[in-house]
Amino acid sequence: MRQYEVTFIIDPVLPNEEITGAAKNYQEHLTQEGCEIVHVDAIGLKPLAYIIHKRSSGIYYTIEFRTESQDTIEKLELALRRDERIMRFLTVKLDKYGVKYNEDKRNGLIGKSKKEDRKRSDDDNEEDNRRGGGGYQGRAKTSPPPPPPPPPVAKEIPKVIPPAPVVAVDEEE
Amino acid sequence: MASKDEIKFLTNPNIGKLRKKYCRFKKFGIKHIDYKDPDFLIQFVNDQGKILPRRITGNSLKYQRKVSEAVKRARHLAMMPYVTDLLK
Numbered sequence: 001m002r003q004y005e006v007t008f009i010i011d012p013v014l015p016n017e018e019i020t021g022a023a024k025n026y027q028e029h030l031t032q033e034g035c036e037i038v039h040v041d042a043i044g045l046k047p048l049a050y051i052i053h054k055r056s057s058g059i060y061y062t063i064e065f066r067t068e069s070q071d072t073i074e075k076l077e078l079a080l081r082r083d084e085r086i087m088r089f090l091t092v093k094l095d096k097y098g099v100k101y102n103e104d105k106r107n108g109l110i111g112k113s114k115k116e117d118r119k120r121s122d123d124d125n126e127e128d129n130r131r132g133g134g135g136y137q138g139r140a141k142t143s144p145p146p147p148p149p150p151p152p153v154a155k156e157i158p159k160v161i162p163p164a165p166v167v168a169v170d171e172e173e
Numbered sequence: 174m175a176s177k178d179e180i181k182f183l184t185n186p187n188i189g190k191l192r193k194k195y196c197r198f199k200k201f202g203i204k205h206i207d208y209k210d211p212d213f214l215i216q217f218v219n220d221q222g223k224i225l226p227r228r229i230t231g232n233s234l235k236y237q238r239k240v241s242e243a244v245k246r247a248r249h250l251a252m253m254p255y256v257t258d259l260l261k
Binding site for chain 1: 204205207208209211246248249250251252253254255257
């Protein structure tokens with residue numbers, strides 16, 4: 001049993017019933033072929049990145065299904081190609097990671113959490129930079145009024161600098 | 174030792190320090206790259222929509238291949254542009 005995923009774009013100008021009807025039509029087509037439908041995802045209306053058939057938006061649908069024979073894919077693609085309502089389609093075989101990814105996504109494990117983690121780590125780095133930059137700027141602003149004091153401070157600091165970042169890195173890790 | 178907040182630097186110590194590049198997929202354990210997620214894939218293209226090379230993104234060869242495949246699939250489904258200007 002292999003798991004596949006077909007994504008297609010339906011013409012948005014059609015009436016609503018016909019759009020849902022088209023999607024259901026393909027679900028039925030697949031079940032008739034003896035496929036096991038895992039999940040149907042109606043992504044909905046999205047703007048296209050470029051114009052297809054003079055349309056600048058489209059309705060996205062994704063059907064995940066399991067099947068034994070390759071003929072199913074050929075028949076499905078032939079039907080999609082003949083259908084004028086379908087603007088684009090793409091059939092992809094899912095490997096084990098793809099199957100797991102889609103399952104996790106359905107259960108809400110992927111997407112938000114991972115992105116937030118990534119953003120958090122990025123933010124941390126940016127904040128670190130800001131902190132360093134801010135400290136420097138603050139010193140630069142305060143230093144002009146009393147010109148003599150900064151030099152001694154500057155002499156003292158380099159001694160402190162080398163060990164400090166190393167310690168900080170260790171703490172973070 | 175003084176804590177990190179107490180130390181004041183005269184110059185920004187992060188300037189001029191090269192940060193080591195890494196493969197984010199290996200680091201975070203991401204095994205599958207979804208072609209239906211253009212917001213994620215946009216990180217791997219330049220503002221003309223061209224795929225960035227490995228020497229800039231730092232991806233390992235295995236995942237660079239998957240990224241390029243996902244970007245190409247997203248382009249076919251009009252989720253990402255083939256050619257454009259000012260993408261970002």
